[in-house]
Amino acid sequence: MKRIFKLFQKRKGIVLLTMFCCVGSVVITLLWNKDLAVMIDGVQGGMGPDRERVAWCVVYLILAALLQGAMQFFSAYAGEYAVHDLRMELARVTMGREYASVAKENSAELVSVQQNEMEEINRYVSDNLFTLCTTVINFVFTLLFLLTQNAKLTLLYLLPVAGMAVYTTLSGKVIYRYTKREQEQQKKMNGVAGTLLSLFPVVRLYEAELLLEERYTERIDGWKNAVVTQEKTKAKLMSISGMLSCIPLVLLMLVGGRMILKGMLSIGMLYVFINLSGNVSGVMINISVHLANFRRFCGNLERVWEGIETEGEQEHEYRITGDSF
């Protein structure tokens, strides 16, 4: 989290503005849903919706759309600037490095940090980070709203989801472990490719093609196996998550339907519960996906920051330990 705060340190104003738009849009959506419940109940009771309420609903919808648009704009702006700041910082540090420390680096790995990790950070910040913030805000506000409307129904349908959340958290950890393993294998593979290019004359002169090919094949196989294992595990864990995700809706229909029959809940409110249930249970069930993506982003951010912060601490001692490719 420290790294993320650092990433947005220079752009606090715009981040706060984005958050404000997000909260505003969520609150307005909830208000509109509350009015919708009243209107459905009115129709159910044989009365048409009154004009004033319809007018308010239109205002809510327009406001929510405007705030959504503003949030998209500000989040894109904040994301681009934050990533630009990070890229510039990395470039500044790289340019300022002493030749001795740069010479010991593997060019392919440096390029990997500057292209792949930066690219992933850029993509995540632009497409996911603020979406995740919106999801969290949406989750908190919707949960509070549902609790105030009907605490019993909310808790009844969410209790099993809490168990599923534990499952998804654990599966998120497993996915993260495999993701990390896959990244390490990819790094090693890039290292061999870099060596192959930088030592090409030596490879030709000493006919070391077979030796390098053997190593490269080993690394490709290692990476391929890591990717296959990661994807298989991810697919398995996520398909179970998908199956479990039907449970809250089934519970809502069962418990909510029973409450309607007993006169403890209106049809309009059940509709709103069904309408908003995804904002709460969906987040809890898919937490492993959010966590895996967030951790991948943190991993990339960590690698880039390591590159920035270890400058000046480069070790020049020679030792027989270290890793080979």
Added chain:
Amino acid sequence: MSIVLREIRFSYGEKKILDRISLTVREKEHIGILGGSGSGKSTLLKILAGLYPVKEGYCEVAGEHAPEGIRKRVAVVMQTPGLFPLSIRENITCGHSMTEEKVWEAVRAAQLEEWVRGLTDGLDSLVGERGGNISGGQAQRIAIARAIAKDAPVVLLDEPTSALDGETADALLRAMERLTEGKTVIHVTHREETIQNYDRILVLKGGKLFEKES
């Protein structure tokens, strides 16, 4: 003759590097070529090593004139050792099958034996990325051991001591004596003292090769 160069011309795009270079080297002759930065001495060495194809002129090294054939007949030690991030053994054998005795022979000749025997993993110790786990002198000596193990009739040296300090460079020159013993040698450098005992010293200037006036 071990090396025959006739009317060799070479340029990088518009920039002319070598202009009608001709040279004949007898078997086991040691030739030193002096030249400043950008004089084309490394380019000449790369042509002799079969790394650059000859487009104009004729180049024959140890009876071979096709680049693939030439590369089999030469052992090269460059300015940078160019080590693979693998073990000392793999850097010497380059993946070719070689007896343990032959590897140790190369290690001994390159004056690395004492150091290698002192390492926990011996010949299987990893040299690290770009030889990052070992010193510059040790890395260059492994490169020499690799050249010795290849046992090619022609040895090409491209300022192998340029990146080393005086004491380390002297030790390396001693290690190179075994490499060059009984071989045809072309050593390009900008430091005359490293080639003063050679049979002939030539100067590369303005893309042309001259005999050095004594």
